[in-house]
Amino acid sequence: MTIPPSHDAPASSAGSGRSRLGRPTPAACPRAAGVGLKADHYREILDTRPAIGWFEVHAENFMGAGGAPHRYLTAIREHYPLSLHGVGLSLGSAGPLDRAHAKRLRALVDRYETGLVSEHLAWSRHDGIHFNDLLPVPLTEEALDIVAEHVEETQDILGRRMLIENPSTYVATRDEMSETEFLVALARRTGCGLLVDVNNVYVSSMNHGRDAAAWLDAITADLVGEIHLAGHAVEMVEGEALRIDDHGSRVSPEVFELCGRFLDRVGPVPTLIEWDSDVPPLSVLLEEASKADKLLLRAQAQAAMMGRAHD
Amino acid sequence: MTDARPSLADFQARFAASLRKPEDGSALSLFSPSERIPLARRFDVYRNNVHASLVDALADIFPAVERLVGRDFFRASARLFLADSMPSLGTLMGFGDGFPEFLDRFEPAARLPYLGDVARLELLWLAAYHAGEAPPVDPGALQAGDDPSGLCLRFHPSAALLSSSWPVFQIWRSNREDAEVMPIDLDTGPDFLMVFRSGGEVRIASLDLGMHAFCEKFAAGAALGDAAEAAAAVDTDFDLVAAFRFILSSGAFAAPLSERGDTCHVQHL
Numbered sequence: 001m002t003i004p005p006s007h008d009a010p011a012s013s014a015g016s017g018r019s020r021l022g023r024p025t026p027a028a029c030p031r032a033a034g035v036g037l038k039a040d041h042y043r044e045i046l047d048t049r050p051a052i053g054w055f056e057v058h059a060e061n062f063m064g065a066g067g068a069p070h071r072y073l074t075a076i077r078e079h080y081p082l083s084l085h086g087v088g089l090s091l092g093s094a095g096p097l098d099r100a101h102a103k104r105l106r107a108l109v110d111r112y113e114t115g116l117v118s119e120h121l122a123w124s125r126h127d128g129i130h131f132n133d134l135l136p137v138p139l140t141e142e143a144l145d146i147v148a149e150h151v152e153e154t155q156d157i158l159g160r161r162m163l164i165e166n167p168s169t170y171v172a173t174r175d176e177m178s179e180t181e182f183l184v185a186l187a188r189r190t191g192c193g194l195l196v197d198v199n200n201v202y203v204s205s206m207n208h209g210r211d212a213a214a215w216l217d218a219i220t221a222d223l224v225g226e227i228h229l230a231g232h233a234v235e236m237v238e239g240e241a242l243r244i245d246d247h248g249s250r251v252s253p254e255v256f257e258l259c260g261r262f263l264d265r266v267g268p269v270p271t272l273i274e275w276d277s278d279v280p281p282l283s284v285l286l287e288e289a290s291k292a293d294k295l296l297l298r299a300q301a302q303a304a305m306m307g308r309a310h311d
Numbered sequence: 312m313t314d315a316r317p318s319l320a321d322f323q324a325r326f327a328a329s330l331r332k333p334e335d336g337s338a339l340s341l342f343s344p345s346e347r348i349p350l351a352r353r354f355d356v357y358r359n360n361v362h363a364s365l366v367d368a369l370a371d372i373f374p375a376v377e378r379l380v381g382r383d384f385f386r387a388s389a390r391l392f393l394a395d396s397m398p399s400l401g402t403l404m405g406f407g408d409g410f411p412e413f414l415d416r417f418e419p420a421a422r423l424p425y426l427g428d429v430a431r432l433e434l435l436w437l438a439a440y441h442a443g444e445a446p447p448v449d450p451g452a453l454q455a456g457d458d459p460s461g462l463c464l465r466f467h468p469s470a471a472l473l474s475s476s477w478p479v480f481q482i483w484r485s486n487r488e489d490a491e492v493m494p495i496d497l498d499t500g501p502d503f504l505m506v507f508r509s510g511g512e513v514r515i516a517s518l519d520l521g522m523h524a525f526c527e528k529f530a531a532g533a534a535l536g537d538a539a540e541a542a543a544a545v546d547t548d549f550d551l552v553a554a555f556r557f558i559l560s561s562g563a564f565a566a567p568l569s570e571r572g573d574t575c576h577v578q579h580l
Contacts, residue, residue: 063402064441065468071511088401094320101401126327129397132368133360135326138341143319170356172343174316207353209346240347244356 029054029081029115029226031268032296033289036275037082041282042072049079050286053293054115056083056272063104073112083116083226083270084108088130091150091164092123092137102157109158116226116270118163118195119154121147121183134167139175139182144189151190163225165195168203168232168245179204180218193225198259199251203232203243212258221266229259229292230274248277251288256295263299271296317341330358331397365393365406372407373433375486376414379423388417407434425477425497432483432515435471435506439513442469445565447509448558464558466530467565470507472523476500480517509562516561521546525554 032053037045045055055076062069073082089101109117122134137143155162164186166179177185183194196219205212231249235242251259251273259271273288317325322341329338339350366389370377377385392413398406411434414420415427445468473479478499485493503523505516518526525542533541542549558564 060402063404065443067440067442067444067469067508068511069441088403090401092319094318094323098401104402123323125401126323128399129327130399130401130403131327131330131361132364132398132403133357135323135357138316138319138322140316140319146319170353171341171350172345173322173341174343237348237352242348242353242356 027113029270033292035285054081059086081115084114086119090125138173163193163195168200195226197228199230227271260295268296378486428475428479439469470563507563521549
């Protein structure tokens, strides 16, 4: 039995990415396209160093103590800014905030000096069970109070502003306000920013017969910290289309169109291509990202032309 | 606010209860009526997302088990497992821990008696993949002339032992790595295995009986001399030199941390 000697070494605890030239890679995610980081692409990214503005990771994938995930992320952080996207905090749970989970987020923010931190307007935990899905929050005054308290508590633990993402929904909860009213009030009250998932806006709007463009019109530029773009599936139910947010295909033309118009109004912001099921080769994600970059450049030109400063 | 609108806590209790029961439509009254698509079909999206994502998570943890039983069998048994074993943490840490025992007791899988042990090996593989870091043993720690019998070391945080009556390593390896699964002689067990991470990669070492006894004793905190004695008791051919080579070169052992933070090398008895 021959087993090569171990090369284990503690992963660097230094948060600031530092390239081999010794220049730290900035923490801030640029107002450019980024892509979701998938384990299948780690090696290729390190070998080829694609020209992409930043990567986003699902925080929960890096909550283990050590091993390959941290080694790769440390190496990738040396060359790219990172955004930390949580999917398991359950800010919308009626029960108390999972402070231990929020502290795990904080540890990752510190370790990797992430440029952005985000979570969802959703719940996934009830009575000690984690349902592993982003479940809908009824848009009521009571829920707004609870979510705002959880966002404030999380921001206190993180020591910084976070972004909250609008979910895709399949049922209409019995609401007291619109989703944009809820999100804007949440942002005004807690100081959090918004992660506008344009695909989710489109999916929810189509599923509930609402106007996606009107949803986007209700969000002011100062609140937008990031944009998400992803593909969705269309399921036919009794002859009617139900759109399912599965992050398993290219961004639909309708979503790119909505995103372009939104960016033209709010100016360029970090814009992510997400792809989480049936993950394609990295080159496909980069192609999608270059489409987003074109929209961002157009928005930048537009902003410059109108003499508006977004930087 | 209408009287009929439930509190957030009540909304979530009813939503959660219906998620877990396929025929339970009681959550549907929580939502606004739907014109085109029946509410039940809309709610099913959440039910499917929850269960499919968790079954997928189990399939990611147990790919060899899935290949052994086939996709449909795996997904059906995973759904049954979920009935009593939903995850408790948003990190999914610890999720799947009871799956080997579930498979041991799962009657439809009785013709594959090694299935539970394959699942155990896959859990150890995952634990090793995510385990914390520690500096490996420094081969220079053993100076010529030192009496090594009191050497104190510890397992690397990723290292764990598994013994099985079945040739579980071959079964696991072929089902994880081979394009076509190799025929495996089930009489070639038992297996004594050590799972650990070395150079960032998870490795599985097949140990002989003496080495297994040695490592088991060692894992329980015994000094090297005592572990060697235990090994020699079960295996008269136990080769201490080979055991040393394994300790120093495998990466499965780490230098222990002293209170001062430096490493303990050789303790003379």
